[in-house]
Amino acid sequence: MVKLFRKAPARRNTFLRKDSRSIRGTSRARTNQTSWQPLRLDKRIVFITMAFVITGLLFTYSSSAFDSSSYFQRQLIFDALGIAFAIFLSQSYEKLQRWKIFRPINLMYLTWAFLIIVLFTRTQANVHRWIDFGFFKLQPSEIAKVTLVIYVADYLNNVAGKLAKNWKLLIKPMLVAGFTLGLILAERDFGTPFLMGLVFICMMWIAGMRLLHICIPGIIISPLIVQQLFFVSYRRDRIFSFLNPFASAGSTGYQLVQSFLAVGSGGWFGKGLGNSELKLEYLPAAHTDFIFSVMCEELGLIRIALILAGFCWLLIRGISLARVAKTYFHSLVIFGLTMTICLQAFLNMAMAIGLMPTKGIALPFFSYGGSSVIMTLAMMGIILNMAAVDNAQNNVREDITNYKNRNK
Numbered sequence: 001m002v003k004l005f006r007k008a009p010a011r012r013n014t015f016l017r018k019d020s021r022s023i024r025g026t027s028r029a030r031t032n033q034t035s036w037q038p039l040r041l042d043k044r045i046v047f048i049t050m051a052f053v054i055t056g057l058l059f060t061y062s063s064s065a066f067d068s069s070s071y072f073q074r075q076l077i078f079d080a081l082g083i084a085f086a087i088f089l090s091q092s093y094e095k096l097q098r099w100k101i102f103r104p105i106n107l108m109y110l111t112w113a114f115l116i117i118v119l120f121t122r123t124q125a126n127v128h129r130w131i132d133f134g135f136f137k138l139q140p141s142e143i144a145k146v147t148l149v150i151y152v153a154d155y156l157n158n159v160a161g162k163l164a165k166n167w168k169l170l171i172k173p174m175l176v177a178g179f180t181l182g183l184i185l186a187e188r189d190f191g192t193p194f195l196m197g198l199v200f201i202c203m204m205w206i207a208g209m210r211l212l213h214i215c216i217p218g219i220i221i222s223p224l225i226v227q228q229l230f231f232v233s234y235r236r237d238r239i240f241s242f243l244n245p246f247a248s249a250g251s252t253g254y255q256l257v258q259s260f261l262a263v264g265s266g267g268w269f270g271k272g273l274g275n276s277e278l279k280l281e282y283l284p285a286a287h288t289d290f291i292f293s294v295m296c297e298e299l300g301l302i303r304i305a306l307i308l309a310g311f312c313w314l315l316i317r318g319i320s321l322a323r324v325a326k327t328y329f330h331s332l333v334i335f336g337l338t339m340t341i342c343l344q345a346f347l348n349m350a351m352a353i354g355l356m357p358t359k360g361i362a363l364p365f366f367s368y369g370g371s372s373v374i375m376t377l378a379m380m381g382i383i384l385n386m387a388a389v390d391n392a393q394n395n396v397r398e399d400i401t402n403y404k405n406r407n408k
Helices: 026-034 044-062 070-096 106-117 140-158 167-186 191-206 211-230 233-243 253-267 291-323 328-352 369-390 400-406
Strands: none
Touching: 026 211, 044 070, 044 106, 044 369, 106 167, 140 167, 140 191, 140 369, 140 400, 167 191, 167 233, 191 211, 191 328, 211 233, 211 369, 233 328, 253 291, 291 328, 328 369
16 A cells, blocks of 8 residues: 555544434434434535535636626536535435445446447537437536446455455456446547546555556557557647647647637736636637636636645545545545546646647536536535445444555
């Protein structure tokens, strides 16, 4: 086990409901044992989530209001559904796991079904990524982000302590992850497989996978990566325009150049909320993939640093909750979902400021989109649930510090 989980402080999980036996009075204790009580959620996670949602709504309106208010109205509905979904999962996810359909492998079967179905839908923007239900467009790759993390965490929980000793145990999760990411890649989506591949490696590494075990599969799939990057014309053009965007400012480098102008023109304190000029049909996808550029233009460097600090804080808080989780499974799920959200945010920001080639990666909580917003908030609901799940009946507390010994 890596250093991340070696020296976790042995402290009480303060996000659990109080044991009813600690309440004085026999009749009162009996009442609390039989009645339902809401879980006590991590207030800091709730605060940062709501702060991001509200700020995201403001910038969805700011980046798209010149066109119409329909994007803001739909985003408001998506956020409301996502918050309702998050509240439900934060109180009930642990109980839902007892149902057969919510078993990790069954969730993967359902995800694969959606990913296969979407390949036979009509193309939208030359890609197969959405299943159109008329009133809502479902993006199966967003579901895969959640189900893959849950499946990998469940598998690693079942082989805890054996991973470093038996390399054959790595085959099954790698095949499942490879098949899932391959289906997403068939949709002509390279960003999501790249993101989830990084999350998968991080989870396996935390669980005790050796560096050699990471390198060998990487060498095997490297020809596929090279083929996708340099032998697919539009991806090759994006890479070359990333290296010198101003040389192709009128074609493939146009989007990145406009993003540079938006970020740079914001200065230290920005132009003010709603005063972006580049969003006026100069910067493509201003309310989706490049909303961070509009935020930089309107907020400026000083205030945009608070957004970056918020994601850094969310990452640190998620890792802290993973360190004190009661079970190995909970620890890995919290870690995996937190990494998914924060890594996606950092990749989107890096793309907007030219640190990586442009790619269709949304900024969590901020970018316009139904499936992305709802599933991001669903992830937060699962994190809150696993951080606050009631274990009073058996009072079993697993010491996270023994992870090092498990993987020797």
